[in-house]
Amino acid sequence: MKSNIILMGPPGAGKGTLAKRLIAKYKIPHISTGDMFREAIKANTKLGLLAKDYMTRGDLVPDDVTIGIVNERLAKDDCSHGYLLDGFPRTLAQAEALKKLTENLKRDVNLVINIDCDQEELVKRISGRRVCKNCGAPYHVLFVKPKVEGVCDICGGPLFQRSDDNEESLKVRLSNYYNMTKPLISFYEKSGNLVNLDGIKGSDYVYSEAIKLIGE
Numbered sequence: 001m002k003s004n005i006i007l008m009g010p011p012g013a014g015k016g017t018l019a020k021r022l023i024a025k026y027k028i029p030h031i032s033t034g035d036m037f038r039e040a041i042k043a044n045t046k047l048g049l050l051a052k053d054y055m056t057r058g059d060l061v062p063d064d065v066t067i068g069i070v071n072e073r074l075a076k077d078d079c080s081h082g083y084l085l086d087g088f089p090r091t092l093a094q095a096e097a098l099k100k101l102t103e104n105l106k107r108d109v110n111l112v113i114n115i116d117c118d119q120e121e122l123v124k125r126i127s128g129r130r131v132c133k134n135c136g137a138p139y140h141v142l143f144v145k146p147k148v149e150g151v152c153d154i155c156g157g158p159l160f161q162r163s164d165d166n167e168e169s170l171k172v173r174l175s176n177y178y179n180m181t182k183p184l185i186s187f188y189e190k191s192g193n194l195v196n197l198d199g200i201k202g203s204d205y206v207y208s209e210a211i212k213l214i215g216e
């Protein structure tokens with residue numbers, strides 16, 4: 001089984017949705033830097049205060065800060081049998097730092113799943129995206145409606161729109177993705193661990209391909 005995994009792809013490609021299904025099946029820690037920053041903001045910590053402005057604008061949080069929190073998290077015991085990185089790395093400096101760290105820990109990445117999706121579709125998905133405040137389950141005002149408007153089917157929590165899911169920040173996030181994150185595809189192609197999946201085919205397709213790649 002390949003259990004040291006990175007999920008890559010532009011915002012809205014379906015990384016978070018796939019991650020939720022994979023961690024339910026494989027019981028490996030889900031390391032989402034976006035979630036870590038959102039939790040820090042909620043808890044009003046120093047990290048949260050620092051990350052907040054960057055996130056609201058759609059900008060990347062500085063590398064030293066982001067690398068620092070991932071280093072700490074990946075070194076924990078629960079990552080010794082696998083981990084699912086979601087939203088990290090996003091820059092070449094992050095990818096290089098991750099390579100060093102995972103080599104030192106003997107927890108090398110053995111699968112990079114890149115979910116591809118065209119820009120028009122990403123904008124459609126993100127502008128209608130809603131998320132459960134309690135459990136983080138993803139919805140969409142047109143494509144994934146809850147049974148009761150504004151209420152999560154799974155836990156009954158309230159649905160909300162992420163503050164960075166607006167037109168302004170989305171422009172910045174997409175441009176950061178194309179300029180800084182997309183070039184990492186060739187970085188991981190060289191390692192021989194990268195697999196591209198077509199996100200336009202939907203979340204069930206992406207999940208069924210992903211579990212074939214990971215194995216049992």
Ligand code: AMP
Binds near residue numbers: 059086090
């Ligand atoms: P996400 O939930 O992955 O879409 O991330 C939300 C926001 O958190 C991003 O737009 C960035 O502001 C910040 N963020 C998440 N991951 C990273 C990262 N690897 N490097 C820098 N900033 C990040």
